[in-house]
Amino acid sequence: MAPPVRVLVAKPGLDGHDRGAKLVARALRDAGFEVVFTGIRRRVDDIAATAVQEDVALVGLSILSGAHLALTRRTLEALRAAGADDIPVVVGGTIPSGDVDRLYEAGAAAVFPTGTALDALVAEIRALTAAPETLSTSEE
Structure with a gap:
């Protein structure tokens, strides 16, 4: 049995709300x-x-402070500097619809605005962290 996939959930910046x-x-x-x-x-x-x-296998940022664009960019830069730019970063929280595309352009692998269903979020995280060999179909 394969070990569970490890993910990091982080609250960057000065945002003190962690319920989500x-x-x-x-x-x-x-x-x-x-x-x-x-x-x-x-x-x-x-x-x-x-x-x-x-x-x-993945970093998830939870941001409610309005600084999602800057904090996402800075996190991606910090991962690059650490030699870990292969780790996908996803962002959730209070994300205005007009900023979703900007987060993708900055390098976010997925964006989960407030109200995203947890089962949809889990499915997307599962897809982003799936090993390449589990994504291919075998012809038997």
Whole structure:
């Protein structure tokens, strides 16, 4: 049996509201993921270092402060600087619809605005973290 996929859920910046991040972390855990939760008010460099140290397959940022564009860009830059630019970053929280495409352009692998159904979020995270060999179909 394969070990569970490890994901990191982080609250970058000064945002102190963590209820949504905890709900997402619990939904991912209940779906079989191993979740590393950093807690609130984390620096992007610390998030990147934790992602590398914990050998995670994905970083999820929960942002309600309105600084989602800057914090996502800075997190992606920090991962690049740490040699971990292969780790996908997803963003959730209070994301205005006009910023969704901008987050994708910045490099986000997925965007989950407030109100995204947890089962849809889990399915997208599962797809983003699936090993390439599990994505191909075998012809037997």
